[in-house]
Amino acid sequence: MDCWARGFCFLYFSMIFLFLYYMDVLFLINPMVRGWINYYGKFYPSELKKVLNYVEATLVRWAMGKYKKLRGRKWRASRCLGRVAKRAPLLMAHWRIGCVSAVG
Known part of the structure; x- marks a missing residue:
């Protein structure tokens, strides 16, 4: 995965996004x-696959x-x-193609 993509994810998931609800974050990214x-x-x-797994891991860290x-x-x-993702698979583009976290 390119360095710019990691930096871009970090920028979008920085502390400022802790104040947004998940729908806002999903529509932004x-x-x-x-x-x-x-x-x-x-x-x-x-x-x-590496890029999408990184995006998903970053979403998990944001939720935490x-x-x-x-x-x-x-x-x-x-x-x-x-x-x-199971309830609304069309919310995120990478959920549409099957890159989803562990479903409970």
């Missing part, structure tokens, strides 16, 4: 993720920081996002 899927899917498909019950509980945060 979804166009970027969709663009990464289009680019990496066409020009660098072997790297696409945002919600008090998920702090320090990576597995619980992953399951929580997995349940959201």
